[in-house]
Each structure stands twice: as structure tokens, then as C-alpha cells.
Amino acid sequence: MPRLVLIGLAAGFLSALFGVGGGVLIVPLLVLLAGWEERPATAASLGAIAITALGGVVVYAALGRVDVGYAALVGIPAAAGAVLGTALQQRLPVRALTYGFSLLLVAVAMSLLL
Numbered sequence: 001m002p003r004l005v006l007i008g009l010a011a012g013f014l015s016a017l018f019g020v021g022g023g024v025l026i027v028p029l030l031v032l033l034a035g036w037e038e039r040p041a042t043a044a045s046l047g048a049i050a051i052t053a054l055g056g057v058v059v060y061a062a063l064g065r066v067d068v069g070y071a072a073l074v075g076i077p078a079a080a081g082a083v084l085g086t087a088l089q090q091r092l093p094v095r096a097l098t099y100g101f102s103l104l105l106v107a108v109a110m111s112l113l114l
Contacts, residue, residue: 003034008048015052022049024105038094038101046082 007029014020022045030041060066089097 004030007033011048012052012055016056022046022052023101024108027101038097039089042089 007026010029011022011026014025015022023042026045026048027038027041030036030044031038034041036044057066057071092100
């Protein structure tokens with residue numbers, strides 16, 4: 001339980017600071033530190049992202065910085081992509097998911113460094 005709380009605190013803090021935290025932080029930490037399997041970790045991460053996003057959007061809305069139209073232009077296709085991604089994730093071997101996620105993180109890191 002304390003590990004899950006610390007993972008949540010780290011994810012919320014980094015999400016607010018850098019816009020990362022969900023899949024980039026929660027999934028690897030749940031797998032590595034809490035011993036979860038990748039699929040349940042991904043599901044928990046998506047649930048946590050919903051709660052985290054709600055907290056963040058409330059603060060940004062109070063500051064007058066939420067453009068609902070642009071949010072919908074990104075959010076609606078993102079929701080559709082999440083449905084498709086979940087369907088695909090359930091069909092792929094765990095090893096393929098692990099390698100694919102690792103490659104994605106390396107590619108993002110390289111693009112940020114260069």
C-alpha cells in the first residue's frame with residue numbers, strides 16, 4: 001500500500017510539472033516496484049490518469065486556461081484511440097508489449113535529448 005501511494009504522489013507531481021505520469025511513470029513503477037503484471041498496471045494507470053486529469057483540469061479551469069474546444073479536438077480522438085489501443089493490447093503477447101513500450105520510451109527520450 002505505501003508503494004502505491006508513493007507511485008501516485010510521484011505520478012501526480014510529475015504529471016503537473018511536466019505533463020507526464022500516467023503510462024510513462026505509473027506502469028513501469030507498478031511493474032518494477034509493486035510486482036504487478038503489465039495489463040493490470042496499464043488498467044490501473046488509465047484509471048489514475050482520469051482522476052489526475054480531473055484534478056489538473058479543475059485548477060487550470062479556475063485559472064481560465066482551459067479551451068474546451070481544443071480539449072475536445074484532442075480528447076475525443078484520444079478516447080477513440082484508447083478504445084482501439086486497449087483492444088489491441090489484449091491481443092498482443094506481454095513480451096511484445098514490454099518491448100514496444102521500452103522502444104517508445106527510448107524514442108521519446110532520444111527525441112528530447114536531440
